[in-house]
Amino acid sequence: MDFGGLALDLTQLDAPLPIWRVSSRAEDWSETALLVAESGGRLVSLWASDRRQGASGSFTVSAAYATSSGLLCFELPLDGAHMSYPSLAGIFPCALRMQRAIADLHGLVAEGAEDTRPWFNHGAWPEDRFPLRRDFDGAESFPACQVRDYLFVRVAGDGVHEIPVGPVHAGIIEPGHFRFSVVGEKVLRLEERLGYTHKGIEKRFESLPAQAGYRLAGRVSGDATVAYAWAYCMALEGAVGGNAPERARWLRAMLLERERIANHLGDLGALGNDAAFAFGLTHFMRLKEDWLRLNKRLFGHRFAMDRIVPGGVALDVDAPGAAWVVEQCDAVEREVRTLRRIYDDHAGLQDRFVTTGRVTPALAKELGLTGLAGRASGFGHDLRADLPMSPYAELQVRKASHSNGDVAARVFVRFEEILESLRLIREIVTALPPGEVLAPLPSLEEDGFGIGWVESWRGEVLVALETEGERIRRCHCHDPSWQNWPVLEHAVMGNIVPDFPLINKSFNLSYSGHDL
């Protein structure tokens, strides 16, 4: 492939989407990033692997870029004792925190990065030890270190003061720290500090057989368990050259759309609640509960955890089951349309939603906002429509989009996506292809490499898997929250403090998926 004048030595991976692997050289690393950015591509994920014992004999830094023709995964082997690589944060701002994570976990430094504060290491392990190096024993623990001072950026001026929030928050949500610099009620600056839910997931993968890793992948972010399990299985199936049967692929898509609807229903209720309209929470949570109960009845689990397995799915839908699904979709559609009219007509609610937490399309593009929030800011990417794999190619997904980029736009996108996913689910269960739902994968003998890339309800998740024999050598999981957390800092600027929960909920980002 000739990419912007650079002749690239590409290897296409075995995957249902177009994914290429490219070996990069240090001198091309930044230039390729620039070319990707100029051609409208975006950075999906940045991670490192310790391959000192492998063929390359070195650490490798990988950058996965989404382009119009697919995913390009550039791998940069670091020479010998070289422990650094050129920073990409000047080209893709979202790379900054990923680079800080690489520094904490691998001890590799991004040259030229402005911010080198630790990100995941809050003192649970010594600064000169790096958990994702192969010679680090994951079971080793260290005496609790003193809580280290973390240097937040200070805002100075007349009347400026700070409000520290978290890590334990007031609601039933995950932990993270928010440092607001405010004047009166107005937010001048928000700085996030994350990493509190870091529980060593990527190290844990190294102790698992590749066939069993899908369960852990399904717990990277519980609200996107289906998307992660599918991405993991896609990566493993690619690594060993196996394939899920057609019926299984359709059932996976049905689960993914059911997960999307479950989360959107919950979010729409919570957004109403955060704008003091408790009625919305009551009714949307009732619909969500009905939805999850049908999951339990049909698949044996309310969130369909562990139902996507390597080589297929661990469930099937028979004719009566399909009828229940269609019947429920019809009922939910009627109710959602009623509730949408109520939301649209509610002056108090719209007053809180409209113009709040705005991310303009230009800012969205500059910062690489992704997923649902991106589509609400005119930066509309959706893998299901852009690079459709089976069965999405047959289903012709209509991408939701809005360009206002405020809370109202993110509410709009959620309503649109619920209706579209209801259509998809009905089509899937009525046109389910016959056949097996599970095809055992060939056994793993050599080293394998695969990538899974799936549009979760929140945005694109990516799993990059390296296997050695039956075991996992490295498994990197990427959540779209990495892209969107930094944008939230911009979205709240100039808003009032009491609107923060509303703005935050309208993004609904994952802490666990980010902290790993």
Add this chain to the structure above:
Amino acid sequence: MWKTLIQIVKVGLPAEAPPVLPAADAGEARRIEAEVLAVLGRALTIREVDAGSCNGCELEVHAVNNVYYNLEGYGIKFVASPRHADMLLVTGPGARNMAVALKRTYDATPAPKLVLAVGDCTRDGGIFGETYASAGGVGGIVPVDRFVSGCPPEPIEILRGILAAVKAGQQRRDV
């Protein structure tokens, strides 16, 4: 406004009967509220603390607050501060990065300081195990009155766990 009222009337009250507690904990549905009152002398307030969960348990803790489970009908309520709470509901394997925050939250909670640990990973780290980053359960960070199994436990199990922890806390004080 009319649409909102019509929707409220149309849907009615979907609250379901409370769970029956198993074996030794078995009790009349009506006794639940009485038990909460007997133990605490008032309603039960809970502060949720996520100690590194995958957020699956949070989804179910949210669900236990939906209309079907009628939690507030028993006088049980989630509150925003540990200083207002009788019980901490803890999830996750005990991420080491959360150890200090969890301990401080516990310290800030007034008596009776009940602790309900929700989810398989709170017991022994579950799928996340005990590692450099996970304490392998929350029991080593704060004393736990009751564990609720499941990954994640269903709302009805969480509700049972809350009631059982209230009883366990009562026995702890009676001894």
